[in-house]
Amino acid sequence: MDSKAVCSPADACSFFAKEGRRDFLLKRQLTKPRSPKLSSPRRAVSFALCLGLLLSACSTRQNSTVNDASFHQITDEAGRNIKVPATVTRFISLAPSITEIVFAIGAGEGLVGRTTFCNYPPEAAKVEAVGDTLKPSIERIIALRPQVVFVSTASQLEAFTTELDAHNIAVYVTDSHDLDGVFRSIERISDLLGRRPQADELLKQLRGRVAAVEDKVKPQPPVRVFYQVSDEPLYTIGRDAFITDLLKRVGGISVTADVPGAWPKYSAESALAARPDAIILPTGGSMGDANSNVAAPLKRSPAVANHRVYKVNEDHLSRPGPRSVDGLEELARALHPEVFSK
């Protein structure tokens, strides 16, 4: 703990008290000759009042100021070392996926800020919005006095964390590239928020559902899938996308699984040459009816010829959280209808 941060409340109070007393004495000296009788008790009362206020201010501060014993150092998912309080009661989520995780482990009442994209669960709407994921209002975040801010992207992290560090607000970055990563993320967030039992219960249930799907699709031959993130311009999922892992688990092979990056802009000719057997169109949810048509170069694919184009809820698939398992089940039903129809 560096000396600057350790401003022990006792010191602060005595300093303010001294300052107050000196000020008081000074004023008393000046005013004494005029009305010695009246002012003295009144001032004594006001002084006591001030002192009381200061003390109470100090004592409330004590909860949130840095105190070596109540803080511990952890490493977040991006490998950064951060200091977090032992009990986190106020925090902000800057990603819809994290908001969903927080509510799923029953820690929603500690959430004091969310993004405008966080539309699930419905209770999240009652929490104050602090802007969107890429452009949160740093002033509003600081005004909400969170102990931890959860972030899912590394964008603008540098300036962001320095600013929040200055206010003793820890920034925890989640970074999951596959479903196991999501489960790890749920565990770690629950540890941080003291909700491990609830998280274990949730994870047991989620893992059970995943295992059920995997068992069903395992005997089936894999289906070659194209996942169309947007039609114009043509974007898809690459190696680092979390959906590539989901597809693999449900007996699909993303035809763009080897493309570097998570959301590459994809060549139209390569899309045509890929000849996928099925096409997934993530749409609906926050997307509205955007991306509900197959991109032009894919119109010649076997997927279109055999009517194997499936729309799935974009919110389930783009947010690495508990509802990813819903997305997994939707994908499995789309790719292997034969084993799910019964």
Place this chain on the structure above:
Amino acid sequence: MTRAKTTETTANVGRVLRLDSSRVTFAKTLVVCGVLLLTLLLIVALMSLFGSEKLPARAALCALISFGKASCGLTADQDAILFDIRLPRILLGAAVGGSLAVAGASYQSLLRNPLAEPYLLGISNGAAVGTMIALVFMGAQEWSRPLLAFSGALAATFVVYRLAQGRTGATPERLILAGVIVTTFLSSAIVFVTTLMDATRIRSFTFWLLGDLSGSTNKLLWLALFIAVAGTFVLAAHARSLNLLMLGERDAFDLGVEVSRVRLVVFIVASLLVGSSVASSGSVGYVGLVVPHLVRLSLGSDNRITVPAAAICGAIFVVVADTIARTVIAPRELPVGAITALIGAPLFVYLLRRR
């Protein structure tokens, strides 16, 4: 005084048109343009052999020469890649490059400013704002994109021109300052609109703002090609007036040029060129600046040659740049605007220093 001015003017004409070193004749223009057109054809054929998917070169060439009538051993998919995806994109690149370069060349002569260029003057941004309004509010109607892009480009042109007019006329500095003001204002407008838009559409817009030839439709392609060719002919027909305008509007008027009519024609035609290219592929920067200067450095500054040659060279430039953009990190893609700037700037510096 008058005599001094006349001598100076004559000297200027001599310097600007380089009449002493080479006489520009119709025959010479034809030869230069013919050679350049052949080069463009060769480049188009050559560049359609490259792409993220490999095609058998001989079969692809055979199919190209027969205009797709003979299959030449290409599979149906390969045929579709060549004729439905690659060739339209290359033709769009040619149309966009030609439009921007010829617009830049005529602005530079008309406004007597070497920095006059659709991108720097804010005209591309005007067209971009128009296209964005069309995409956001009239997404269903395809015709609204080029129409509003043209209106935006024309509006930006007139605003810049008005702002540049001082009591002493439009100085080059005033013009560029006006362009910077309009550009930054419109950029902020674009940022404002993207902020209001939902997150899913922002990604496609940011890519498109850097210039992207992948997301066009056939209708927009034919429109862009038609406007590029027609616009080049109209501007080339005004090349003689543009030559005289390089001496200044006053002198050009004295020499018999209908200055206000020529100015109006250039503004409208250039706005059409910029509007159609921005509507189909976003703002591809640098073409309108670099290509006309490269042409002047190598062919002289007589607009009778510069205007048509700039159009063809602009087409070659963008076709080559886009081939790099779509192959260098295949199967991913880069925005073509990044490549035009990366090749354009060093090439420009090299030619400038060599002279």
